Amino acid sequence: MAFVLMEKVMTLDQLPAARTASILDIASCPLAERLACMGLAPGEAVRVIRKLPWGGPIECEVIGYRLALRRSEAALVTVSTDAAA
Amino acid sequence: VNAVRRIAFVGNPNAGKSALINLLAGSALKTGNWPGVTVDKAEAEITHEGMRLRLTDLPGIYDLQPSKTDERIAVGSLLSEPPDLIVNVVDLTNLRRHLNLTLELTGLGRPLLVVLNFGDEAARHGMSVDTDALAHRLGVPVLTTTAVRPDSRTALLDALTRDIAVPGGQPALAAGERRTQVRQIYADCVRQATTKTAAPRDRADRWLLHPILGPVALLAALYLVFKLTFDLSGPLIDWSEGFVTDYLGGMLLSLVGVLHPPGWVVSLLADGVIAGVGLVVSFVPLLALLYLCIAVLEQSGYMARAAVLLDRLMQRVGLNGKAFIPMLLGFGCNVPAVYALRALDSDADRRATAAVLPFMSCGARLPIYMLFTTVFFERHQAGVILGLYLAGVAVALGWSLILMRRRPPGGDSALLLELPPYRNPFRPFLWRTVWWRVRGFLSGAGGVIALCMILIWTLTNLPYGAAPARTLLGGTAHAAAPVFRPLGLGDDWRPVAAVVPGFVAKEVVVGALGQLYAPAAADAAEPAEDLLRQTAAQSAGLIAAIGDAARAPFAGWVPGVFRTEPADDGIAAGVRSAFTPLTALVFMTFNLLLMPCVATMGALAQEFGRRFMLVTLGRTLITAYAAAAALYQIGRLLGY
Numbered sequence: 030m031a032f033v034l035m036e037k038v039m040t041l042d043q044l045p046a047a048r049t050a051s052i053l054d055i056a057s058c059p060l061a062e063r064l065a066c067m068g069l070a071p072g073e074a075v076r077v078i079r080k081l082p083w084g085g086p087i088e089c090e091v092i093g094y095r096l097a098l099r100r101s102e103a104a105l106v107t108v109s110t111d112a113a114a
Numbered sequence: 115v116n117a118v119r120r121i122a123f124v125g126n127p128n129a130g131k132s133a134l135i136n137l138l139a140g141s142a143l144k145t146g147n148w149p150g151v152t153v154d155k156a157e158a159e160i161t162h163e164g165m166r167l168r169l170t171d172l173p174g175i176y177d178l179q180p181s182k183t184d185e186r187i188a189v190g191s192l193l194s195e196p197p198d199l200i201v202n203v204v205d206l207t208n209l210r211r212h213l214n215l216t217l218e219l220t221g222l223g224r225p226l227l228v229v230l231n232f233g234d235e236a237a238r239h240g241m242s243v244d245t246d247a248l249a250h251r252l253g254v255p256v257l258t259t260t261a262v263r264p265d266s267r268t269a270l271l272d273a274l275t276r277d278i279a280v281p282g283g284q285p286a287l288a289a290g291e292r293r294t295q296v297r298q299i300y301a302d303c304v305r306q307a308t309t310k311t312a313a314p315r316d317r318a319d320r321w322l323l324h325p326i327l328g329p330v331a332l333l334a335a336l337y338l339v340f341k342l343t344f345d346l347s348g349p350l351i352d353w354s355e356g357f358v359t360d361y362l363g364g365m366l367l368s369l370v371g372v373l374h375p376p377g378w379v380v381s382l383l384a385d386g387v388i389a390g391v392g393l394v395v396s397f398v399p400l401l402a403l404l405y406l407c408i409a410v411l412e413q414s415g416y417m418a419r420a421a422v423l424l425d426r427l428m429q430r431v432g433l434n435g436k437a438f439i440p441m442l443l444g445f446g447c448n449v450p451a452v453y454a455l456r457a458l459d460s461d462a463d464r465r466a467t468a469a470v471l472p473f474m475s476c477g478a479r480l481p482i483y484m485l486f487t488t489v490f491f492e493r494h495q496a497g498v499i500l501g502l503y504l505a506g507v508a509v510a511l512g513w514s515l516i517l518m519r520r521r522p523p524g525g526d527s528a529l530l531l532e533l534p535p536y537r538n539p540f541r542p543f544l545w546r547t548v549w550w551r552v553r554g555f556l557s558g559a560g561g562v563i564a565l566c567m568i569l570i571w572t573l574t575n576l577p578y579g580a581a582p583a584r585t586l587l588g589g590t591a592h593a594a595a596p597v598f599r600p601l602g603l604g605d606d607w608r609p610v611a612a613v614v615p616g617f618v619a620k621e622v623v624v625g626a627l628g629q630l631y632a633p634a635a636a637d638a639a640e641p642a643e644d645l646l647r648q649t650a651a652q653s654a655g656l657i658a659a660i661g662d663a664a665r666a667p668f669a670g671w672v673p674g675v676f677r678t679e680p681a682d683d684g685i686a687a688g689v690r691s692a693f694t695p696l697t698a699l700v701f702m703t704f705n706l707l708l709m710p711c712v713a714t715m716g717a718l719a720q721e722f723g724r725r726f727m728l729v730t731l732g733r734t735l736i737t738a739y740a741a742a743a744a745l746y747q748i749g750r751l752l753g754y
Binding site for chain 1: 176177179181207208209210211214289290293297315319323325418421422423425426429435528529530531532533534
């Protein structure tokens with residue numbers, strides 16, 4: 030390959046605003062099924078719209094709509110960014 | 115004659131189900147719930163082209179694995195009484211998430227009709243759907259509507275009366291496979307124009323969710339809600355109570371007067387029944403306006419933003435951002451607020467909020483403040499009343515903090531909240547939401563209040579003709595007086611007697627004071643005056659009240675209901691002689707924090723069990739007593 034993909038794996042709460050990433054995995058927990066049902070499922074793209082100050086909720090765009098969730102909930106979602114995205 | 119066709123409306127929250135069913139059924143819609151957010155099922159029966167249709171509006175669900183109360187109601191109803199037809203309402207602008215439920219519904223083995231709502235909005239966003247392809251892929255008929263357009267009504271009704279086959283050939287899928295299939299269907303059936311211009315929502319949210327301007331905007335919105343509610347309702351409160359007690363009551367008394375009833379019957383009618391009904395009616399303007407403001411904020415989509423803005427702050431004291439709406443509703447009446455808690459995601463959050471909800475000063479406590487502040491704090495009326503409201507909120511948050519510390523850490527509290535695009539509230543649905551909530555108050559708390567007024571009358575008048583101090587209430591108050599001495603209220607039996615009804619319903623306290631200090635007021639009704647002139651006077655009064663209400667918002671910065679005319683002379687004089695400014699403040703604080711009224715206790719017991727209700731009751735009793743005693747003792751030390 031002529032160019033290197035800068036892939037980075039992190040959790041959704043660490044993803045900076047305005048960045049898009051694809052979801053790799055959801056930590057197994059009672060909330061997992063609910064998160065998946067709301068669109069936070071492996072393979073989907075997610076974009077952070079804004080982060081509310083003082084550790085407030087994160088607004089993100091997933092499967093074509095806007096979802097607000099707490100940072101502790103976002104920490105359950107593993108995402109990967111790459112330079113090509 | 116055809117049998118009734120039972121049709122269940124199912125869909126994700128915010129799909130516009132309630133607005134759609136409201137469009138179909140209009141006033142036929144019967145509901146025992148507190149919608150805006152639908153938290154219980156609502157039903158309507160209509161006839162279209164000779165076919166009887168029974169429409170059921172179910173609370174919003176994301177899938178068929180319910181995780182909270184309102185979802186359990188929806189899924190339970192769907193599985194235990196399978197309807198003849200399921201109408202799946204889908205927000206076209208948010209098709210991918212909604213299709214997940216649609217696919218799950220195709221596996222239920224019932225006829226299914228998919229209704230794509232918000233078609234116009236999707237088109238504006240450059241989104242086009244091949245409905246034929248979608249219908250083919252899903253194996254069910256698909257219809258596009260816009261709930262706010264009347265012409266979609268007939269098309270939808272026609273579809274509801276048609277015979278629809280059970281979708282076949284859809285194997286039950288695991289959640290993961292279902293998502294894959296949704297992705298494929300979406301890719302095949304939807305064309306999205308690639309022009310990505312900033313949506314109006316982004317322009318609005320840049321300010322409304324701004325780190326600094328967002329909270330400022332929220333405070334401004336709250337100020338506006340209370341300003342409008344109090345300013346506009348103030349003049350109407352005065353008028354509506356007078357209309358019932360003087361006009362309707364006067365008519366009733368003169369009609370009854372023909373029969374020459376004994377004195378106690380007239381007294382029971384005037385001071386018990388009519389005064390009770392008048393009291394209930396007098397809350398309606400305030401509640402209607404507050405609920406109208408809240409419904410506009412809810413249906414426009416702003417409330418979701420408010421919940422997001424407040425979540426961090428409320429989490430610090432053990433509450434959820436979503437609890438903001440029920441707590442705001444609590445300023446009207448605590449009863450619908452308790453039911454509104456069903457929309458919260460976790461049981462832990464619901465209980466945490468319910469435990470402190472009674473400290474939100476409901477509309478019923480306002481007349482107590484108004485009476486005492488007009489007599490004792492005429493110059494600082496607005497300040498004192500505002501202080502009481504804030505004190506209630508502070509006590510609620512304080513208790514929540516204490517309760518949070520005692521809860522095991524972790525818990526299942528969650529905030530997963532869709533932020534819908536901003537939408538114009540659908541006017542007919544807006545009015546209906548307000549009416550439902552007001553009616554909820556009338557049938558829930560209202561009946562209790564009217565009954566309590568009769569009970570209080572009995573207590574203050576039996577044995578009939580006895581001196582007030584020797585009546586049942588007087589005797590009880592004398593016996594209970596020592597308990598209230600640390601509060602500075604035990605010296606005279608009457609303030610104690612006025613507290614007693616507060617245990618049943620706050621709204622009765624002022625009425626009880628009236629009966630205690632001005633028992634002669636019943637004679638004031640003048641049945642002799644002719645009906646025509648009275649009607650004219652009432653109409654003029656209403657016009658004047660509306661005029662006052664229209665001017666009030668521009669009169670100043672301070673909400674206007676706080677500036678009331680001097681209360682009824684009899685009560686005012688009685689209160690002036692029995693209370694000091696300090697004991698008046700103590701009395702108001704005590705009533706602010708004192709146990710929820712009977713109707714609220716009933717709602718708490720129904721939603722959370724009797725034990726929870728009793729614990730909450732005990733907490734409020736202790737809080738009210740301790741706060742009132744502390745206030746009195748500190749006040750005395752300071753020399754008041």
